[in-house]
Each structure stands twice: as structure tokens, then as C-alpha cells.
Amino acid sequence: MSDVTSISGVRSREAVEKSPRGTGSADHPLVQLTVVRLKEFLREPEALFWVFIFPILLAAGLGIAFRNRPAEVLSIAVVSPDLAQSLRQEKLLDVEQLSTSAAGDALRTGKVALLVEPGANGSVVYHYDDTNPEGRAAKMLANFLIPGLLGMNLMGSAIWGMGFAIVDARRKKLMKRLVATPMPRPYYLLSFILSRLLLLVIEVVLLLGFGVIAFHVPVRGSLLDFSLLCVLGSLSFSALGLLISSRARTIEAASGLMNLVMLPMWIASGVFFSAQRFPAVVQPIIRALPLTAVIDALRANMLQGANLTQVGPELAILSAWMIVCFGLALKLFRWR
Amino acid sequence: MPKQGPRDALRLCNLRKAYKDVVALDGLDLDVQFGECFGLLGPNGAGKTTTIEICEGLTSADSGEVEVLGLHWNSDAAQLRQRLGIQLQDTQLSDKLTVTETIRLFRSFYRQGPSPAEIIAMMQLEEKRKSRVSSLSGGQKQRLALACALVGDPDLLFLDEPTTGLDPQARRQLWDLIEEFKLAGRTILITTHYMEEAERLCDRVAIMDHGRKIALGTPQELIASIGIEHMVEFSAGGAAKKLDESALRGIEGIGDIHSENGTVQMQVTELHRAVPALLDELRRQGIPLTELRTHSASLEDVFVTLTGRHLRDE
Numbered sequence: 001m002s003d004v005t006s007i008s009g010v011r012s013r014e015a016v017e018k019s020p021r022g023t024g025s026a027d028h029p030l031v032q033l034t035v036v037r038l039k040e041f042l043r044e045p046e047a048l049f050w051v052f053i054f055p056i057l058l059a060a061g062l063g064i065a066f067r068n069r070p071a072e073v074l075s076i077a078v079v080s081p082d083l084a085q086s087l088r089q090e091k092l093l094d095v096e097q098l099s100t101s102a103a104g105d106a107l108r109t110g111k112v113a114l115l116v117e118p119g120a121n122g123s124v125v126y127h128y129d130d131t132n133p134e135g136r137a138a139k140m141l142a143n144f145l146i147p148g149l150l151g152m153n154l155m156g157s158a159i160w161g162m163g164f165a166i167v168d169a170r171r172k173k174l175m176k177r178l179v180a181t182p183m184p185r186p187y188y189l190l191s192f193i194l195s196r197l198l199l200l201v202i203e204v205v206l207l208l209g210f211g212v213i214a215f216h217v218p219v220r221g222s223l224l225d226f227s228l229l230c231v232l233g234s235l236s237f238s239a240l241g242l243l244i245s246s247r248a249r250t251i252e253a254a255s256g257l258m259n260l261v262m263l264p265m266w267i268a269s270g271v272f273f274s275a276q277r278f279p280a281v282v283q284p285i286i287r288a289l290p291l292t293a294v295i296d297a298l299r300a301n302m303l304q305g306a307n308l309t310q311v312g313p314e315l316a317i318l319s320a321w322m323i324v325c326f327g328l329a330l331k332l333f334r335w336r
Numbered sequence: 337m338p339k340q341g342p343r344d345a346l347r348l349c350n351l352r353k354a355y356k357d358v359v360a361l362d363g364l365d366l367d368v369q370f371g372e373c374f375g376l377l378g379p380n381g382a383g384k385t386t387t388i389e390i391c392e393g394l395t396s397a398d399s400g401e402v403e404v405l406g407l408h409w410n411s412d413a414a415q416l417r418q419r420l421g422i423q424l425q426d427t428q429l430s431d432k433l434t435v436t437e438t439i440r441l442f443r444s445f446y447r448q449g450p451s452p453a454e455i456i457a458m459m460q461l462e463e464k465r466k467s468r469v470s471s472l473s474g475g476q477k478q479r480l481a482l483a484c485a486l487v488g489d490p491d492l493l494f495l496d497e498p499t500t501g502l503d504p505q506a507r508r509q510l511w512d513l514i515e516e517f518k519l520a521g522r523t524i525l526i527t528t529h530y531m532e533e534a535e536r537l538c539d540r541v542a543i544m545d546h547g548r549k550i551a552l553g554t555p556q557e558l559i560a561s562i563g564i565e566h567m568v569e570f571s572a573g574g575a576a577k578k579l580d581e582s583a584l585r586g587i588e589g590i591g592d593i594h595s596e597n598g599t600v601q602m603q604v605t606e607l608h609r610a611v612p613a614l615l616d617e618l619r620r621q622g623i624p625l626t627e628l629r630t631h632s633a634s635l636e637d638v639f640v641t642l643t644g645r646h647l648r649d650e
Binding site: 027028029031032033036039040043044169172173174176177179180181182183336 | 392393394414417418420422424426427428429430432433437440441442443444445446447484488
């Protein structure tokens with residue numbers, strides 16, 4: 001016993017002298033956490049498929065389904081000279097400027113597929129005939145598909161990306177292990193958000209690029225506004241994802257909650273068909289959903305060229321979701 | 337790391353903790369000195385993990401005092417986190433990261449410590465440094481977990497059952513690594529239910545049962561305290577006659593005798609006298625011996641003597 005102690009005593013002094021304790025390393029914890037998070041995501045082929053490839057396949061599939069004839073010039077009627085002038089720049093549109101009554105007749109008789117009128121606050125109102133397949137197809141493609149899918153993708157990738165990773169780390173006690181280090185806890189959560197925003201760029205560019213190239217989807221608003229909308233949308237959904245995963249200990253529990261939260265929005269928020277089709281009573285609720293707000297704002301930006309002031313209500317709704325969900329999530333978050 | 341200030345690396349005083357209706361700790365006192373490797377021994381459910389997690393600041397005690405490196409969790413948490421090395425019982429590190437990536441991540445949380453490459457070399461993981469965690473063996477995973485506990489060059493290292501589930505070779509390799517850290521003069525608190533592990537690594541051990549400390553001392557002291565030097569175990573299978581145990585009790589140096597399913601266990605002080613006498617007696621009774629084993633008394637025997645149960649009964 002005494003022998004052992006004396007040996008260890010001697011070695012101890014040597015060891016301490018040999019390895020100075022301050023071999024500083026330049027890695028910043030937030031950078032490391034974010035890099036690790038990105039690597040974990042990129043090394044998961046299934047997640048890559050669902051986030052990057054699936055939305056494009058869906059867009060392509062729906063696009064083909066609703067496009068029962070090859071792309072051709074679309075006849076539209078316009079009631080204001082200003083609009084007519086701007087719409088004439090679009091190659092695929094045959095723009096006819098008519099009086100309001102003549103335009104209505106033209107639409108009903110199927111002479112034109114779409115009637116465009118100036119609305120309140122510089123917005124644009126579209127009229128089309130439900131029974132005219134060409135009109136519906138045009139509207140599906142131009143107005144609905146790409147912004148709707150973009151919104152859906154922002155929601156899915158944020159909620160799944162955040163939720164599964166957090167619950168998995170908690171289940172494997174990896175989170176508990178990290179909490180046992182000096183890691184600043186806000187960095188852990190921040191790394192999820194940073195990695196999400198970086199992936200967002202790839203995600204949006206891919207889907208939007210596909211929409212523009214394959215379906216000539218217009219992006220009439222400013223690209224900066226468009227990017228800000230995507231970022232705000234993604235942050236709101238990240239907050240929601242964080243809240244959903246703030247306490248769950250099993251993947252099953254988390255995934256049930258995620259479906260519970262997302263399913264109503266997939267149905268009601270106007271991804272595939274207009275939210276206007278739901279009864280008026282539920283309209284205020286539908287409009288308060290974050291996915292509705294994102295999709296409406298993206299549509300206004302892309303199709304009507306709306307600026308951020310014009311989508312003020314949507315921005316307010318998204319910000320409210322973001323703040324409330326983050327606040328609650330931080331309060332409820334279970335670190336082990 | 338003797339420093340001026342705190343006398344002990346760890347001081348627990350009258351610690352109590354209950355989970356719902358289960359009492360995990362029932363008034364535990366413990367002192368761990370600087371530079372020693374202290375073992376917490378006991379069966380599952382004895383309160384070892386609760387104790388170590390309270391020391392690690394991951395669980396709070398219902399009552400009692402906890403002083404770690406002379407500091408307290410409620411006022412000095414940030415400082416403590418920098419100075420402690422922690423290995424939890426069942427953490428699964430991220431499968432999709434490589435060994436180097438995992439260590440770099442953990443290293444980034446500490447202000448000081450060896451570089452990731454140094455730690456990898458120290459833990460003998462060089463060949464695996466580019467491998468994903470999912471491809472590591474059990475022993476390699478445990479070495480990686482130990483590496484993550486050592487990246488901050490800790491003054492005090494907590495190891496919660498570091499070798500559970502490993503094969504004997506991997507276990508011995510890990511013991512060597514822990515011993516190196518110990519030889520550098522650092523303090524270790526280790527929980528285990530492997531007696532061998534405690535006897536090999538620990539300067540002192542506390543034996544725990546039902547949330548209390550039932551014995552404390554060096555392994556040698558504890559073994560000596562039960563007054564048994566050796567255990568002799570024999571089977572007399574297929575004997576026509578029943579063994580007359582009372583005749584064995586008369587033999588010099590034989591203490592308690594237990595018999596169970598045809599196996600007889602005896603505590604023996606002087607092996608060289610007792611065994612020949614035992615053989616003579618069995619021959620006299622006409623009982624054939626089918627098996628005879630002896631071993632020196634171990635911490636396991638200490639636990640059995642103190643509680644009447646085996647450590648790994650559960």
C-alpha cells in the first residue's frame with residue numbers, strides 16, 4: 001500500500017510538469033455543435049431524401065397531374081391598363097385588356113382562362129372558372145403548388161429535424177452527458193437553429209429552382225423579402241418543433257405529437273387547395289395557423305410581388321408563434 | 337492535486353434522496369481525499385448511481401451537504417463543470433460521428449486540456465479515429481466515453497460502472513487506462529459491482545446497501561475485518577451416506593459452514609492445515625469428493641458476510 005502511494009506521488013509530479021494544462025484549442029463550442037449537427041443530418045440518407053428530394057418529386061408529380069396538356073400560351077383578361085402592361089412581359093401569357101363586363105363574359109365563355117383585376121392596397125385579384133380545366137391547371141401551377149410546397153417543406157424539415165434529433169439525444173442520454181460538461185445550454189439549442197437555417201438555403205433553392213425551371217413559377221416580389229419570409233417561417237416552425245420535443249422521452253411520443261400538430265395544417269392551410277373552401281366560421285382559426293401565414297405570405301410575395309408591409313399580418317402571426325413557442329419551450333425543456 | 341483550501345476532494349454529509357416511495361439514499365456520509373481512487377461498491381439499487389449523480393450535479397439531494405473540490409453546486413456550478421470529468425453509466429454517443437469528431441466536440445466545451453489527438457493516443461484509439469461511433473466495439477466505446485471524460489483535464493473523475501458489459505480483455509485494458517490517470521495523482525470516484533475491479537483500482541472502498549454505507553476501508557482492511565482468510569468449497573456428489581457436518585466443525589481453523597445443493601462452503605483460516613484434515617475426515621466418513629475449490633477471501637465475501645446476500649443476486 002505505502003509503496004503504491006509513493007510511486008504514484010512521484011509520477012504525479014512528472015506528469016503534471018510534462019503536460020502543461022493550457023494547451024488551448026481554437027474550437028468554439030457553438031461552431032462545433034452546429035458542425036456536428038449538420039454532419040449528423042447529412043449522414044442520414046432518409047432525412048436527405050425527405051427534406052431535399054421528396055418535395056421536388058411531389059411538385060413534379062402534382063405538376064404533371066394537373067397539366068393535362070403541354071405548356072402553351074395562356075389567354076387571360078385584364079381590366080386595368082397597368083396590369084396588362086406588366087403581365088404582357090410574361091411570355092406564356094396572351095394578355096387581353098377588356099372592360100370589366102366584357103372580361104367577365106370572356107371568362108364565362110372560356111375565351112380566356114383567367115381574369116385579373118386590381119384589388120385593394122395594390123394587390124391583384126384573380127378570377128377563374130372552376131369548370132375550365134385549363135384555368136384550374138394554370139392556377140394550380142402558378143398560384144398554389146410551389147409556394148404551398150415551400151411552406152410545407154419549411155414546416156416539415158424544421159419540426160422533424162428539430163424534434164427527432166432532440167428526442168433521440170434525450171432518449172440516448174446524450175443530452176444528459178452534454179449537460180454534464182461546461183457546454184452553455186443555449187448553445188445547444190442555438191446549434192439546432194443555425195444548422196436548420198443553413199440547410200434551409202439548400203432546401204429552398206432546390207425547390208424554388210425546380211419550380212422556376214420546370215413550371216416557370218414567377219418570383220415577382222423582392223428576393224430579399226422572399227428570403228426573410230423563409231427564415232422567419234423556418235424560425236417559427238423550429239420554435240414549434242422545439243416545443244413539441246421539449247419533454248418527450250420517446251420517438252413514438254414525439255412523432256405522435258408532431259403528426260397531431262402538422263396534420264391539421266397540411267389539410268387546412270392551403271397547401272394543395274385553397275383554405276377559402278373551409279366554412280367561414282373556421283377561417284379566423286385557419287388564418288392564425290403558422291403554415292397558412294407562411295404560404296399566404298409566400299404567395300403574395302411570389303405571385304403578386306407584395307412587399308413585407310403588405311404581408312404585415314402574416315409576419316405578425318409568424319412572429320407571435322415564434323416568440324410564444326420559444327418562450328414555452330425554454331420553460332418546459334427537459335435536459336435529461 | 338493537493339491545493340491549499342479544501343482538505344477533501346469530496347465531502348458528503350448525511351445525504352438523503354427518495355424517488356417517489358423508494359428511498360435511494362438514507363443518510364450517507366462520505367469523504368474522498370485528494371489523489372485517491374475511491375470505490376463505491378454494492379448491488380444494483382444500493383444507491384451508487386444516485387450518489388455519483390448528486391456529486392456530478394445532475395441530481396439534487398433531498399437533504400444533506402455536498403462539497404466537491406471545496407465548492408458547492410448551487411454557487412459554483414460553472415467552475416465545477418470545468419474541473420470535473422464525468423462518465424455516465426449508459427450514454428450512447430452519436431452513432432453518426434467519428435471518434436475524432438466526438439472528442440473535438442467535447443473538447444470545445446473546456447477551457448483547457450489535451451488536444452483531441454493527444455487524448456486519442458492516450459486512449460489507444462488511433463486506429464479508430466476516423467471510424468464512426470456505430471462501428472466501435474463495446475470496449476472501444478467505453479474508451480471513447482473515458483476520453484470524453486478526460487478532455488478537460490479534470491481534477492476529479494467520476495466513473496459510473498465503466499466496465500459493465502465488457503469482456504475480460506477489454507475490461508483489463510480499461511483498468512490500465514484508469515490506472516494511468518490515477519498515477520498522475522488525480523482523484524477518482526468509481527462505482528462498480530465487480531469486486532475484482534475495486535480490489536485492483538481502489539485505494540479505499542465504501543460498501544453500500546439500501547442507500548447506506550455499511551463498510552469503509554482499504555480493500556485489504558475490509559477483507560481482514562471479516563476474519564476470514566480463505567474460502568473452501570467442495571461437493572460430495574453421489575455419496576451414499578450423508579455428510580456429518582459436526583465432525584468438520586471440530587477441525588482446527590474451520591469457521592462457518594454453509595451447505596447448499598450438495599455444495600459445502602467453509603470459512604478457513606489456515607488453509608495448509610485445514611485442507612489435509614478435511615480430506616482425512618471425508619475419507620473416514622467414506623464420502624467421495626467430486627469437486628474441491630479454494631480462494632482467498634475477497635470483497636465479495638465481505639459483502640456476503642455483512643448482508644447475507646451476494647452482490648450480483650439481482
